[in-house]
Amino acid sequence: MAGGGAADWIFYGGAIHPMDGTAATSALAVRSGRVVALGGDAHDLRGPRTQAVDLRGGALLPGFQDAHVHAVAGGLQLLGCDLSGVHERDAYRALVAAYAERHPGLEWIQGSGWYGDVFPGGFPHREDLDTVVPHRPVVLTSHDFHGVWVNSEALRRAGVTAATPDPEGGRIHRGADGEPTGLLVEAAAGLVTSLVPPPDAARLDAALMAAQSHLHRLGITAWQDAAVGRSVLFDDSYDTYLSAAGSGRLTAKVTGALWWRGDEGLAQLGFLRERRRRAGGRFRATAVKIMQDGVCENHTAALLSPYRGLGQETGLSFIPPGELAEAAACLVADGFDLHLHAVGDRAVRECLDAVEAALPNAGGRAARHQLAHLDLIDRGDIDRMKRLGVIANVQPLWAREDRVLVETKLPYLTDDQRARHFAFGSLARAGVELAMGSDWPVSSPDPLWGIHVAVNRTAPPADVHAGDEHAQTVPLLPGEAVGVRAAVHGYTAGAALANRMEHDSGTLTAGKAADLVLLDGDPFAVGPRDLSSLRVRATFADGVPVHEAW
Structure with a gap:
């Protein structure tokens, strides 16, 4: 028996997927909130007080992580x-x-x-x-x-x-x-x-607790909050996270991407440094979120060529490219990770230009810079993302032909733009790291729904926002689909990398935190069309159940 005594939990009777490149195993043991053994060695740690959980033919995976959520x-x-x-x-x-x-x-x-x-x-x-x-x-x-x-x-x-x-x-x-x-x-x-009275601290705290419970029910044990700070549409949640982490009520692990105010420029660097310094425990503030453009639906995404039918309209770059490059250089020199909102292909290129110019300032520190959304990307910039080591932070649930896309987005895209739409498969084949998230409340935070769409490029049958037959049967650019393993990786090890949590979570490796999700079926065994029908039986954070639906 391994040192340290008996296990607190042993899981067996199903497929256990470490998601670290090794094959599925038959058992896993947890002690003091950590994974301590896998396979046959796990059973050797059974003691009189060990709680043994029969997976009943289901699956055990690393707890899902959301790489981009609000x-x-x-x-x-x-x-x-x-x-x-x-x-x-x-x-x-x-x-x-x-x-x-x-x-x-x-x-x-x-x-x-x-x-x-x-x-x-x-x-x-x-x-x-x-x-x-x-x-x-x-x-x-x-x-x-x-x-x-x-x-x-x-x-x-x-x-x-x-x-x-x-x-x-x-x-x-x-x-x-x-x-x-x-x-x-x-x-x-x-x-x-600006006229609406902001929610008070109690309301924000209640919101965080409601969100945490909801995300735990979906198997999510960690996330990156992609806008921590006061903006036009988001309330400042920094103190809310700080309070919840300090009191122990934050059971998830959270990376805060601190909001970059475009109108303040470099004057805000000291404020961001102080916020990073004060964060701790399960809440860390190691990234900075910069909005470079809007969205295609209202024609504010920044495009390299004009929208269809709108004259010379190419959208908005919220920050002039020179200012963006200067901000990126200073942030990288200060040790921050960049989390860059880039929907249109011009915004993607401007952000990659900024990252490339900033990399010499990194001082050898491993980067976790990421571009979020990537609705459109120029083919040449895919290889560039790989070369620069930039993570593709994608929201797979959007990559289907629902009414929103068909009626309010596709009519404004040219044939060439449509052919480069949510190019997850191309990114993966080029070796770009994929991290997956939901952008909730923009769309559902259910990782199983996201996995379903990433693999099928069609909508989950239960999604009220895509209830028509077309959305559920006609794939959006099926050649840009990814396999089940790549999709699950994006919600586990890939998201953990984007969240700068890979050393402690994202895979089921001895010594890592016992952040776990128990499913009623095996995503690697069911048919692709059945992925969204899987259900979460339980979620564990640091070896403690935070959601149970046995």
């Missing part, structure tokens, strides 16, 4: 006017009306989770809200967090009229008469959101 925002969505569970215009209106009726004392009605494809022309209008809540301001964040849908009262309080100019980095959608329609995208959202 957990506190997701928790606020769960606690507020949550529109994410429906996908229909009248259903949104009904939910808003019911929420306002249940909360007569709220001055502002806030919510999130709407999808543009349910509206005529792909964009919502203030009149839909005016008819259900005419006298209180309503502010509803889109599911992708790149815009807000507001009613006339909210516009009135913000003083937004036909004469209001578009702010830098944002747009006020207007009707044929020039009047604001009630959709404010990117920085323009701040014209209204």
Whole structure:
């Protein structure tokens, strides 16, 4: 028997996948929150108080990790006017009306989770809200967090009229008469959101706890929060994480990507350093998140060539490339990892330019720089990502032909752009490290759904936002699919690398933390179409059950 005494837990009776390049094994032992043995050696550690868990033909994997999530925002969505569970215009209106009726004392009605494809022309209008809540301001964040849908009262309080100019980095959608329609995208959202009273510390704490419980139920034991700081659409969650970590209520491991404020430039470096210094325990703040562009659906993603049918429109680069390169160089010299939002192929290239210029400042430190989303990438930049060691932080759930993509995105992409859409397979074949995440609350944080789409390039049958036959049967560029092993790797070892947690988690290796997910079936044995039907039986964080559904 190995030194240290009997195991606390032994798992057997199913497929145990270490995800470290070794083959599946038959048993795993845990003691004091650590993996201590695998295979036959695990059974040698059985003692009188060891809890033996029969997997009943299921599978045991490293706890899933989400490489790009907004957990506190997701928790606020769960606690507020949550529109994410429906996908229909009248259903949104009904939910808003019911929420306002249940909360007569709220001055502002806030919510999130709407999808543009349910509206005529792909964009919502203030009149839909005016008819259900005419006298209180309503502010509803889109599911992708790149815009807000507001009613006339909210516009009135913000003083937004036909004469209001578009702010830098944002747009006020207007009707044929020039009047604001009630959709404010990117920085323009701040014209209204700046007036909304921010949630207090208790509300943010409740949101984090709600999010953590939700993510644990999905088998997630660690994540990277991709926007820790105050922005137009996100509340500052730094102190919330700090408090939860200090009190022991944070059972997940969290890497905070500190928010880079484009209007402050290098003056914020000291503030970011101090935030990194104060973080500790299960919450570390080792990365900085920079937004370089928007999204294709509202034409703010930065493209190398124009959108289809929009003249010479090529989207927005939020930070001039020279300033981006200067910021990256200073951050890398300071030891930060770069987490760069890059949706369009021009934004991808600008971010790679910045990373390449910054690498000489790394001082030999192993980089964890990553580009997030990568909806479009130029073929030449795929090999460049490999050469620079940049991680592809991708959201696989988006890579399917659902109505959102077919009706509000594809019409604005040229044939060449469409052919380079969510090129996960090309990235993997080039040897680029894939880390997978959800961007929740933008989309579901369920890793099994993400794995399903990464492998099939079609939607999970249970997804309310892709319930049509086309989305579930017609793959988006099937040649860009990845295999089951690559997809599971992206949610375990790959995400752990992006989160700078690979030395302690992401694989089931003796000595690492016992962060585990127990599934009712084996993702490497079921048919590809059945991946999203797998269920989480239990989740363990540091050897302690944090979710059980035996």
